[in-house]
Amino acid sequence: MADLYALDLAFDLLEGTPEPVLAEVRRQLIAPDGLFGERGPAWRVGGMLAGAYAPNERGGWSLTLRQEVHAEQLPEVEDFLTTLSPHIRPPGPVGHIRHYEHESPDLLVLREGRVVQLTLDRR
Numbered sequence: 001m002a003d004l005y006a007l008d009l010a011f012d013l014l015e016g017t018p019e020p021v022l023a024e025v026r027r028q029l030i031a032p033d034g035l036f037g038e039r040g041p042a043w044r045v046g047g048m049l050a051g052a053y054a055p056n057e058r059g060g061w062s063l064t065l066r067q068e069v070h071a072e073q074l075p076e077v078e079d080f081l082t083t084l085s086p087h088i089r090p091p092g093p094v095g096h097i098r099h100y101e102h103e104s105p106d107l108l109v110l111r112e113g114r115v116v117q118l119t120l121d122r123r
Contacts, residue, residue, distance in 0.1 A: 002044055002070075002075045002100065003047060003070060003071035003072075003099075004043070004044045004065075004068050004069065004070055004071075004099075004100045005045070005068070005069045005070075005071070005074070005098060005099055005100065006042070006045035006046075006047075006063070006066070006067050006069075006097070006098045006100060007062065007066070007067045007068075007069045007077065007095065007096075007097050008048040008065070008066045008067060008095045008096050008097075008105075009063065009065050009066075009094060009095035009118060010063070010064045010065075010094070010095060011062075011063060011088050011089065011094040011095070011110075012056060012058070012060050012061065012062050012063070012064075012088070012089040012092070013047060013053075013060050013084065013087045013088060013089070014060045014087050014088070014089055015058060015059035015060045015061075016060075016117070017060065017061060017087040018087075021083060021084065021087055022061065024067070024080070024083055025053055025061070025063065025084070026053075028055060028080060029051040029052070029063075029065065035067075035076050035077065035080065036051040036067045037051070038067060038068065039051075039080075042066075042068045043068060044068060044106075045068050045098070046064065048066065049066060049067055049068060050064070050065060050066050050067075051065035051067065052064055052065070052084070055086070058089075060089065068100075068112075070116060080106050081094075081115040082114065082115070084115075085110065085113055085114050085115055088110050088115075090110050091110055091111070092109060092110060093107055093108065093109050093110075094108050094109065094110050094115055095108045096108055097117065102121070104120050104121035105120065105123075106118060106119050106120060107120055112120045
């Protein structure tokens with residue numbers, strides 16, 4: 001059995017986000033070996049795999065991605081979000097994650113300066 005998750009993120013990074021943080025975003029989204037570098041049809045979770053970021057009208061950056069993530073990659077996803085947390089335009093939801101066999105996702109929310117996972121359905 002595959003242990004895959006659908007990961008959807010959409011949020012803005014603040015103006016003044018340091019260049020090393022933006023370089024990490026570029027590496028993870030654009031590099032072939034990046035955590036979020038896959039594009040095209042998803043293997044197991046349905047839909048398309050995508051990832052993009054661009055400057056926004058407020059002087060910061062907007063990031064959106066949808067990826068298929070294996071359970072072994074979840075610590076890397078957590079590290080990525082920990083790196084970005086201080087630079088995410090607060091407050092509120094930043095995305096969601098769903099095991100491919102479940103119908104309800106867990107919400108990812110910026111709370112007190114860090115991204116936390118809130119379970120919506122007590123399976």
